[in-house]
Amino acid sequence: MTDTIADRLARLGHQLPEASGPAANYVPVTRIGALAFISGQVSAGVTGRLGAELTVEQGQAAAAAAALSLLAQIDRLVEGDVTRIGRVARLGIFVAATPEFTQHPLVGNGASDLVVAVLGEAGRHARTTVGVASLPRGAAVEVEAIVELKDGRA
């Protein structure tokens, strides 16, 4: 458990993106006691809707891209020290989808699988996956998280 999120992603063939900074009047992360609330991260560069322009495989790639941005926020929060991550409590997964689309769970696995591949048991989360009409900047997937941290710092 002494390697970093970036190390683990590299072994999986992913590069840790730059964590986005504060935008306007909201911030990427707030912390209340042991809980960190992470703002919704959209799938950078992957736009379109499931059931229309995108296949399930493309949706999974979009979910993984959103999860990468989420991991970048978590990495910054714990300053690269994965031992400070207690547990990913919950992922909220929003999939841009048509009314006819039914395979949201498969798309969501693109995010869930990457989080667990990188964080192991600490990454096993509760989740809610729904199909929405549209997402910021036309993104295909948006993922938010609540994460437990182990230290008591405020």
Place this chain on the structure above:
Amino acid sequence: MTDTIADRLARLGHQLPEASGPAANYVPVTRIGALAFISGQVSAGVTGRLGAELTVEQGQAAAAAAALSLLAQIDRLVEGDVTRIGRVARLGIFVAATPEFTQHPLVGNGASDLVVAVLGEAGRHARTTVGVASLPRGAAVEVEAIVELKDGRA
């Protein structure tokens, strides 16, 4: 307060369903301190959209079905002991609906009413009810929860 969730449901004419187990890399429930995060539960067997194929009454039945699955998760979490439930903090209610549909609160009551009928004051929750494009497996309603537990077990 010595009867179980199953007992109370039986008196209301409902049978407690089997709580679903872990699926892929996510789990039905995570626990952080006193808070339990329960994954979104879909209305088993009730598919379609409000404003299209389904009436409000059918939507309420779908919301109750999703709430039943939620109660099954809570029951398993507290091992049948309702006195361990502190408070249902929040329900997130997602209703598959057309753009023209407006009666989401009535649909949501199908979940809220059942949770309060079974858990009493401990079941009175904050909630957010929205209309989404589509839900996993074509479900009509999906409900997630955050629940306070009374004991200090991690």
Place this chain on the structure above:
Amino acid sequence: MTDTIADRLARLGHQLPEASGPAANYVPVTRIGALAFISGQVSAGVTGRLGAELTVEQGQAAAAAAALSLLAQIDRLVEGDVTRIGRVARLGIFVAATPEFTQHPLVGNGASDLVVAVLGEAGRHARTTVGVASLPRGAAVEVEAIVELKDGRA
């Protein structure tokens, strides 16, 4: 920091609305330890969808209207004493939108900016903004919150 939410809103040209009471079997606010969970508040009087009937500016006004109702709930929760507000942890912002709409963040700023204008640093929150098919009573925007309170009262 000795003036009230109503005072601050008045200086911004807004009037604090009446906080809505319990409806049916759910309540406007639950409190678990230091966390308050505030039910989704819809934009009273502003209906329609972004990308169809409403401009971005109208959407921002709707988001501000929903945030006003949220602030009314927070005001009632702290009995007018803003020093009891620790931090707004998270806003969930649901925008009724067409599949083609992309400017959800701009709409969401209508809520974020008002919360920060009124609460200052304590108001700077994590947020998730998504486009949904429809909202209760045809509302254009719905906003929910998780807020940290400073005192230890249950």
